[in-house]
Amino acid sequence: MATASGVRRIGDHVERKDLWWVEPLIYVVVLGGFVVYATWASLVNANYYADPYLSPFYSPCLAQNCVHPTLPLLGSWWNLSPAILIVGSPLAFRVTCYYYRRSYYRGFFLSPPACLVPDVPKKYSGETRFPFIIQNIHRYALYIALPVLVILWWDAIVAFNFHGHFGIGLGSAIMLVNVVLLSGYTFGCHSARYLVGGYLDSFHRASLRYRLWSWSNRLNAGHNRWAWASLVVVGLTDLYIRLVAMGVFADPRWIS
Numbered sequence: 001m002a003t004a005s006g007v008r009r010i011g012d013h014v015e016r017k018d019l020w021w022v023e024p025l026i027y028v029v030v031l032g033g034f035v036v037y038a039t040w041a042s043l044v045n046a047n048y049y050a051d052p053y054l055s056p057f058y059s060p061c062l063a064q065n066c067v068h069p070t071l072p073l074l075g076s077w078w079n080l081s082p083a084i085l086i087v088g089s090p091l092a093f094r095v096t097c098y099y100y101r102r103s104y105y106r107g108f109f110l111s112p113p114a115c116l117v118p119d120v121p122k123k124y125s126g127e128t129r130f131p132f133i134i135q136n137i138h139r140y141a142l143y144i145a146l147p148v149l150v151i152l153w154w155d156a157i158v159a160f161n162f163h164g165h166f167g168i169g170l171g172s173a174i175m176l177v178n179v180v181l182l183s184g185y186t187f188g189c190h191s192a193r194y195l196v197g198g199y200l201d202s203f204h205r206a207s208l209r210y211r212l213w214s215w216s217n218r219l220n221a222g223h224n225r226w227a228w229a230s231l232v233v234v235g236l237t238d239l240y241i242r243l244v245a246m247g248v249f250a251d252p253r254w255i256s
């Protein structure tokens, strides 16, 4: 049976004549590249602070061995990278995100690789068994991600403070863009929609929650774009701060 877009279905088999494999390939390249870079950057434990910019991979910095501690809860006995202490929050939030699940199931598990293309794995148990049943923690991952987002906003504000003087550097602008994108991604989350008002049966006498829910809905409509943009920019933010900290180039800045 022929369908639109050059797709032909024959019994259980599907033959697509278009470049259906491009999309899962992009997922593998971008997500894989980000994971490799973020893992390296989080473990290297160096060049994550270029006054006044703190890399989002190391914020909040919770150990005494931080170059720029946010809250030194852990004493000098902690001698590993402080990024290890906080990586769980963004990792859990992104890995369990409904949109990323779709992407990496397609790209890495080929389950299914694309619409109307059969799954490569022969068995499919959905997300009802270990380990994929863990995906159900997404709502709780959001609860952990929210306070981290507040701290990243604080970092972005501090990025305009140059030793007591207001200033704007290229790093300040990058950190601001980064936190705006992270906010758009976070508040467009399906669980955020539920949290701000989606749980109600009726919005009668709940105008504020209706407005928040409508706002979250609008962000949710572009959740895939927020997801990709925030992923790429958070990596670039770390890279920019890293290169400035290494002295590869100077941060262009204007200070009042």
Ligand code: FES
Residues within 6 Å of the ligand: 093, 097, 098, 099, 100, 138, 185, 186, 188, 189, 190, 191, 192, 223
């Ligand atoms: S659904 Fe993507 S962050 Fe919640």
